Amino acid sequence: MTPAPKTVRICHLYPRLLSVAGDRGNLLALTQRCTWRGIRYRVTEADVGEVPDFTQTDLILLHGGQDREMTAASRDLAAKAGPLRDAIESDAVVLAVCAGYQLLGRYYAPPEGEPIPGLGVLDVATEGGPARFIGHVAAACDLGSGEQHQLTGFENHSGRTYLGRGARPLGRVLAGAGNNGEDGTEGARYREVYATYLHGPVLPKNPWLADHLLSRALAHRYPDVDPLAPLTDQAEARASAAAFRLARRPGGPAGRWRAAAAALSRFRRPAEIPSGAHLAETSANGGADALSADKETRWTSH
């Protein structure tokens, strides 16, 4: 008896608002890799003002945007916060990229203007920096299986993200800046949330990550899932190897950042980030209300 075909339920959050650097390629990678294996998928788009049924969602995509779009998304995310947080706590899979990553953290404080509050599911905080980190990135990742994976992509962000005790990095930077250019971490993980600064987009070039998300998403819905059928990932492997070479080339943008970051870290300790309990204190004289420690109240009061 052949088992009934399985369906991954994907929710693409803010496909028009947060879509700046080819990130829709991530959705394409997921859907194509389902198609090639005979796995079914259903994609729901949720824009501003639309609250999807997160209980019927296995995989959530939240991509990058510019500061303005991020502010608009942050405002709207308030209405989605409760169900989205519940979904994350029940191990729905999330891929968050760049601004999407920052939005899942506690806050993003841009160089000018009010801090933008985040969902706070990731124990990270982001401060605007004086210069943008722009360049190829390579990182080493271990998602718990003990197997080392290579993550390649491109970063373009001025925010410096610092991990708190409650978040693990997604990977260790081999080349490029990563979270903040100082501590050698890239991205963050919490339960089945995978957050990264890498666009490019990240999934086509890193099929192991795409497949990890898919298999965790299937496991979220079905009690018994077989391992994913292997695919011929020759083009993926060559594109990733080429990106890796670009990230490691001496004197390239990544090389310069590496040198600058190394020089900086000699003078500066990584900034302390406030843990949840201290958040209200830090923001008491800034955008105080927006950064209230009582997150539930704040999100639902809008």
Place this chain on the structure above:
Amino acid sequence: MRTIAGNEDPAASRDSAPAGAYKTLITPSAQARLTLALAGGKAAGTAARMLGVGGGTSFPGIVARRIDPRVLQKAAAASDARKVIVTGSNGKTTTCRMLAALARAGGLRVTQNRSGSNLLQGVTSAAVAESDLLGRMDAQMLLLEVDEATVRLVAPELRPDTFLITNIFRDQLDRFGELYSMARKLEAVIDGLPASATAVLNGDDPLVASLAPGASARRLYYGIQAGGAGGQVPEHAADTIRCVRCQHMLSYRAVHLSHLGDYRCPACGAARPPLDVAVTEIRAFDTGSEITVETPEGSYTLQVPLPGMHNVYNAAAALAGQIALSLPRPLGPEQARRALAGVRPAFGRLEEIRAGERQVVLAFVKNPTSYNTTLREVLRRPGRKHVLAAHSNTVVDGEDFAWLWDTEIEQLVPQLASLTVSGTRAEEVWLRFKYAGADPALTEVLPGRLAALDAALTGTPSGECLYIFAGYTPMRELRGIMQRRGWVRPSWEE
């Protein structure tokens, strides 16, 4: 006095010194340094050409600026020529070609820079080549296409009389940072223009139209007013579809190209400004279009000899620019019509090339909008498509090719007959086509441009057409190979 974004010496300002009076302000030692810089730059250009290392497009500027960092500023200030800067994401080169044709018909001697030399050094090179050793220019109009990230450096040195912005699309975010920070820099340039200058702005681009509302310069808005045209905003390539003022989704009465159109914000009421130069009728053909344009100087009916809505915008921009210039001999409708009809496409803009038994169409693509616009023109043609797609990471082309994923390559794949990918980012292009549905096993991956061109031509049966989609650098390289084979003439962009 207002200063343009920059840190240059205000002594050379037009506000304090009328045009032409600069020579009396310059000290002998400053003049000597300028002469030395111009001589050095000219010698560098000659040497580069003799040694055959490129056309010497940025080298003279580099040398001249090393000798006298103010060479461009001094040469520009000493000249009575009208100074025009054209910037924006797309359409700079074609708009410049059209504006030059109109200005020449109106009796001006025009000097231009080359499209690939639109950074500070390339612009300086153009000024060095045009000036004599005392810094005098013969041209009556200096028409400069300037890269949108560089314009904040060029404008304070050049002090343009006319500043034209075609549009702001997502273009190489790795170089330009975010759209809005780039918009702020363009805004600073407009804010720095004197009241005697004119900002020519695309009124159909919500971001461009909103720039520098308090600037003292005269503003001329151009756009398309034609009824019946337009459709929905395409989702993936639309850059500014939110209200610049209040972030609400804009509603469009008509969309002509990506986010360009007749927009209005339902929340705050911000809307497209009244157009000074409005295209009121468009009759499109395969090879171009006929348009009717209403302007403050009367109505024009023009033949746009290049296909596509983007070229309608370029023609409207050029016509608006021509009005800003106040030409010595104002153009009658018939003169304008003749001048514009004679404009040929810039090289690599859907350029038709006879390659022996085969036809080649060379298309320069650099961002989702230019890629999708080109795809639309190519897909209108009958038959299956043999394709060579090439991208390289260079200073001009950028490092980040994420934007390839925002293109509609999916629409090309069902018509693909053969595919070759090339350039230093060939693998990235390969991956993009794979996820668009092209069979990776049937794709030739040849980073070398020569090998790729030969393989692609071999894969194209005689009598059929090879379509080349390439970034700036591989496009120039592939064209160079075809030029050495005698299939195309050297680029005639000077």
